[in-house]
Amino acid sequence: MLKLFRRLHYLFSQRRVEAELAEEIEFHRAQKQTRLEETGVPPAEAAYSTCRALGNVTLAREDARAVWIAPWLAGVRQDLVYAFRALWRQPGFAMIAIGTLAAAIGLNTSLFAIYSAFALRPWPAVPDADRVVTIYNRTGAGDFSRAAFEYFTEHTQSFEGLFVVRRAGDNVLGSGDDETRASWVSGSYFATLHVPMALGRAFGPADDRRDAPAVVAVLDLKIGLE
Amino acid sequence: MALTNYPPDLLPGTLDLLILRTLVAGSLHGYGIAERLKVVSQDVLQVGESSLYPALQRLLLNGWVKAEWGASENNRRARFYTLTAAGKKRLSAERAEFERLVDAIARVLEMA
Numbered sequence: 001m002l003k004l005f006r007r008l009h010y011l012f013s014q015r016r017v018e019a020e021l022a023e024e025i026e027f028h029r030a031q032k033q034t035r036l037e038e039t040g041v042p043p044a045e046a047a048y049s050t051c052r053a054l055g056n057v058t059l060a061r062e063d064a065r066a067v068w069i070a071p072w073l074a075g076v077r078q079d080l081v082y083a084f085r086a087l088w089r090q091p092g093f094a095m096i097a098i099g100t101l102a103a104a105i106g107l108n109t110s111l112f113a114i115y116s117a118f119a120l121r122p123w124p125a126v127p128d129a130d131r132v133v134t135i136y137n138r139t140g141a142g143d144f145s146r147a148a149f150e151y152f153t154e155h156t157q158s159f160e161g162l163f164v165v166r167r168a169g170d171n172v173l174g175s176g177d178d179e180t181r182a183s184w185v186s187g188s189y190f191a192t193l194h195v196p197m198a199l200g201r202a203f204g205p206a207d208d209r210r211d212a213p214a215v216v217a218v219l220d221l222k223i224g225l226e
Numbered sequence: 227m228a229l230t231n232y233p234p235d236l237l238p239g240t241l242d243l244l245i246l247r248t249l250v251a252g253s254l255h256g257y258g259i260a261e262r263l264k265v266v267s268q269d270v271l272q273v274g275e276s277s278l279y280p281a282l283q284r285l286l287l288n289g290w291v292k293a294e295w296g297a298s299e300n301n302r303r304a305r306f307y308t309l310t311a312a313g314k315k316r317l318s319a320e321r322a323e324f325e326r327l328v329d330a331i332a333r334v335l336e337m338a
Binding site: 010030034056064067068 | 289
């Protein structure tokens with residue numbers, strides 16, 4: 001983490017840091033030359049060591065830079081700068097290309113946004129709605145018997161809870177403008193979906209039993225308040 | 227006399243270890259580090275700029291040393307490197323690792 005911050009700091013002050021490094025290496029080289037001259041090496045040879053050191057210096061600076069910014073990253077930056085400069089010099093081409101891309105991407109994005117708003121509507125009352133899955137039975141009539149449902153509920157290891165929903169035809173309450181749909185569900189419905197009740201109580205496993213005292217209906221808040 | 231002059235990055239990471247150890251005695255600038263290594267190793271370890279400065283930058287990146295500008299012996303501007311606390315920890319870790327490696331090599335050489 002700290003390393004990342006240091007790298008970012010380097011990025012922002014790159015020019016200054018590189019200038020400092022150049023100065024540092026120059027100092028090193030000057031010291032070496034002074035030392036050589038002190039030990040009696042003639043100035044020509046000392047100058048030669050200087051020239052030889054120039055290759056070293058460039059290598060040192062490049063390797064030092066590679067420590068902070070990965071060389072491939074620096075290459076990417078150079079390419080981007082070059083591409084931008086080239087496009088800037090040809091505004092007509094740039095405008096057409098960018099316009100085409102913008103139109104295509106924008107159109108796609110808006111279409112999908114509209115689709116997802118309608119077709120992939122989120123389920124506001126349920127937390128973790130993306131963890132809810134539907135299990136279909138592909139044999140026979142396509143539904144589950146009560147015994148099968150109870151067996152699955154008892155033995156499942158992959159699911160937090162199971163509930164069944166029956167979408168029978170005549171579940172319409174009210175008439176005309178007040179029409180609304182209802183579904184028959186198992187007692188575990190609200191518990192499994194972790195939906196809290198605003199008033200009163202939800203279903204429980206007790207309501208599943210054949211001899212349960214009352215028929216329980218849960219109203220969505222929107223309906224209940226009208 | 228030595229067979230040849232070994233660059234200190236013979237074993238990878240050794241140069242870092244040597245620099246950290248050199249800085250234990252006090253702050254030094256780059257040239258000072260190279261000189262100290264040369265003198266103490268009796269001319270066997272000679273580090274050039276192309277290895278020394280990338281290594282110092284690596285130590286800076288990892289926070290094992292910190293650097294400050296100051297005046298050298300002949301009053302020129304130079305950058306002095308100091309060991310940090312993290313650097314001291316790193317030094318002992320790397321030293322242990324290095325000794326483990328050297329033991330392993332010695333054992334292989336001694337084998338029957």
